[in-house]
Amino acid sequence: MIDINKIRADFPILKEKVNGKQLVYLDNAATSQKPQVVIDSIVNYYTTINSNIHRGVHTLSQKATDAYEQARIKLQQHFNAKKSYEIILTAGTTHSINIVATGFSSILKKDDEIIVSAMEHHSNIVPWQMLCERTGAILKVIPMNLEGELVLSEYDKLLSKKTKLVFVNHVSNALGTINPIEEIIDKAHKVGAAVLIDGAQSAPHIKPDLQKLDVEFYVVSAHKLCGPTGVGFLYGKEEWLNKLPPYQGGGEMIEKVTFEKTTYAGLPHKFEAGTPNISGVIAFGTAIDYMNEIGFDNIASYENELLEYATKKLLQIEGLKIYGTSKHKTAVISFNIGEIHPYDIGSIIDKLGIAVRTGHHCAQPIMDFYKIPGTVRASFSFYNTFEEIDLLYDALVKAKTMLC
Template sequence: MNQSVENLAAYDVDKIRQDFPVLDQQVRGKPLVYLDNAATSQKPKQVIDSIVNYYENDNANIHRGVHTLSERATLSYENARKTVQQFLNAASEKEIVFTRGATEAINLVANGLAETIKQGDEILITAMEHHSNIVPWQMLCKKTGASLKVAPINEHGELMLEEFEALISNKTKFAAISHMSNALGTINPIKQLIDQLHQHDVPVLVDGAQAIPHISVDVQALDCEFYVFSGHKLYAPTGIGALYGKMEQLEQMAPYQGGGDMISVVTFDKTVYNKVPYKFEAGTPNIAGTIGLGAAIDYVNSIGVDEIAAHENALLNYAVVQAKRIDKLRVIGTAKEKGAIMSFVLDGIHPHDIGTMMDHQGIAVRAGHHCAMPVMDFFGVPATARASFAMYNTHQEVDALMAGIENLIEMFG
């Protein structure tokens, strides 16, 4: 028995499920099968308890407060920053900026680059990006006169590497690339892409919103300038996320918002900004969410990202094998390197109908364009149904998904 099989055999999914209260319920008289994890994951009791503990015992605003509650809240908040730093293997906790999520983090960077990007410059993205990694760059290009270049994908949903490299030139001033596609599950060869871009001195932002729950991330090994993720896909609360940035990049960037806590001196004549990371964290932050993010990472670490990934990959492989037995089902996104996402369409049945009718069977899947409309256009479909797996999903739930699909096909005749 090889190591991965041994780890999988030791993986106690039933024990893990006991930590997620929301899973223990019925929907429309059927046991809940939650397969919408790429949109948001469920939260373990340990995360919920950390939030309750803050509000019940330590609720106070952070930084500058000299009373006990403020000091305790500040310590918990800054400890979460250290937890994120260690999770990403950043060189310093000062390279971690808390945001509302990956979307705000990308907008923060795009805004910070506005002073350095000029007319004639090019920004490079890929054809599999989430809208959050398209629209901010379109806005920046409109503001500066730069051009947006899009690297194509093939029929499997894989980045076309030669075409990607061919788009890099001395006009390329920045690149923003998803680590893992939310619509296809494709995992990009991110280190290879970063190395190619660095040969041309192009800084890189990696959108890790989908990758972070499934892949061990070492930002120093990747050598990316920026890495962003959202907490709510990592078993943490909504409304919290993080931006990793190399210190020299963060120090050069202008702040995204003005207000309290991002300053060191304010007069009516001028303002002196606070040091990194605080110059990017204007106003009262999501203190409870940040503490919850730290607790979520602690929980994930207690199980192991690699162990979680092995379990999820086994579920995905099982689901794909089962899906091939259903004639009317077509999987959208068949890359060799994939994370725990299976997008699909059914002949003659609109994806929105799939989502609605699956819910009638207690099965939660996502239906729509998944904020990746260019991906849908490429594959010639209006939308897909998407089943996405997490640490607490089971093979039995995959069976329930397939049975639900069969019932749907029979129903629509």
Template sequence: MSIAAEKNVFDVEKIRKDFPILQREVNNYPLVYFDNAATSQTPQQVIDAIVDYYLNYNANIHRGVHTLSQEATDKYEAARKKIQKHFNAEKSHEIIFTSGATHGINLVASGFSAILKEGDEILVSALEHHSNIVPWQMICEKTGAKLNVIPMNEDGELVYTAFEELLSEKTKIVFLNHVSNALGTVNPIKKVIDKAHAAGAAVLIDGAQAAPHIKADVQALDVDFYVVSAHKMCGPTGVGVLYGKEEWLNKLPPYQGGGEMIATVTFEKTTYADLPHKFEAGTPNICGGIAFGAALDYLDNIGFDAIAAYEQDLLEYATKKLLEIKGMRIYGVAKEKTSVVSFNIEGLHPYDIGTIVDKLGIAVRTGHHCAQPIMDFYKIPGTVRASFSFYNTRAEIDRFIEAVEKARAMLS
């Protein structure tokens, strides 16, 4: 049972004490960190795991008979099992360590370059981050496959009927995010997966933005590939995971060649290692993988139901307060959203708003959020994006609202 469930209360002040960075000041103001969709902050428990690795058992893994190497290997593989359990993968070797979600997407896209041929079609959603667009464009140029786009509507939701019309026996893979990084929209991925499978297509889900808020069960979803980044989940940067069904991972060729991913090597021929090592060439981010496991321990101990309920309250409170500001427009008003508010104020540039609120100690993201097609759809250069996590508070939102009001007054 999680701490939050056991006490039947969400003690945000106790949680905030776990995050050292939340105690600092920016421009002589207490930090308000509302850029969680870009990267989350790191609790002391995860920092301790990183320090422990470098202090006590820093060594390369899978290769040494000495004690430090064996200890590091055991911790790294234990982290893989934690990740397997968290996402409910059937087998631990279906968990491939990567440098992040972008790496995982590129790994799958590269593998499909050996499968796709001219005349094949692949489907992407209009809500994607560039990292789930550009790799597939590159593969289409290489293979002659056609890229089709599932459109979005004014509310920031996918047009599901259009997806059904675009799907055909020519469709080989469908890829979309679980949650939009720019708008917070939660996509109906289970419906998409089931429909795509009925047409014979594989499905890749970019879970980078969903994983901090939603505990995905990859077996229940029946998804073929699911990618996440640790740094969105209170873990370190430079590490992530690709989940892939065993049958699909066996079909795809290796993404990179090098040490660790081989069984035998001669100058005449190389044979590849079994999963997961086939896709894990070279020395991995050992400390990062171990710390990712520690981050999942931390999040699971709080409990994702408690996290979701608390963040939903923050989202509703911030949305209500923002809409009271003159000239406010919120982009992305889907029925199902995570704790992201993307907005503009009439006549003001988002960069200018972001700059002023930063002077008041408040961190938000401005721009197109690596989702330029979404901004083109709305015919805007970008938005101000405030993204909330379970360690944020209503009091911080109040400060943010005051700062936005001050920016509007200064810039109008």
């Protein structure tokens, strides 16, 4: 069970006022808020053990290294990776995807095929387009239907022995749709293709089991999991990470350097050049601990209640249309009201202290599919309340009255 009052007390920003109104934060799909324990973790690092890692024999360096590597182990255990060195610590999902896309430049050949879905974030489209430009590979797209679901019968037709890589988001950031990744992975494997799953939007709501999924690559950002910005990870099966060349050169990722030849370090350091965001990684581990204390089953159950309540409440507004009506969704509602531009709605309700996202949500192909400029997106987290949904409803009614 969720003790909502106790949880909300953990998040200092929820006490803030915006434009003289109590903050109602409903932009969690963009980034989550941070509990005090995560903020304290960052402060504690810089206050007590600030030092570079993996490079010093002195006490502070050893303490910082231990805390950093313990966070890696927490991520391994939470997501059930087989080995801790299969967790590559990165600057976030976009960085993680680009490591794989760049690495496949040495694997793909002209006319090889890679498959993406129609509901991807730009960060899971653009790197693959760039890869195709470099290699001559062909990009194919799994279409979607009006409910915001992938058409898997068309996916079946796209798959062939030419397919080398499939990449799909676990959850759509624009629609909240939970994609059937188990089926997508299984079908890709039957034609010998590897799979990358973008878990940026799923990890805050679902606890994936990477070994059970049997996926080659899975990517996550900390800032959507109550952790800091600028931190994330790339999970890769050991054999695949060994196939990929280093993403960038520098300190830490080497075994031996001479002017004649450089040899590279083993996993995970091969992909972790330079000084990382040490405090951010440690705080990521703290955030995972915090969310596990609440329990992901409890989080999912409560957020589903919020989604159901909000859906019924908002549909009471005449002219409001929801985009993404799959039965399998996380707590995201994207909508428009009549012909009113989403930016205008967002601007008015911001004056009432309510934070939502407006626009194309870095998913322009989805907006093109629906022939709309964008949507208003309200995305909920386990620290939101039913009362906040009522405030959103009231604000939308007021905005509609002003704009119509």
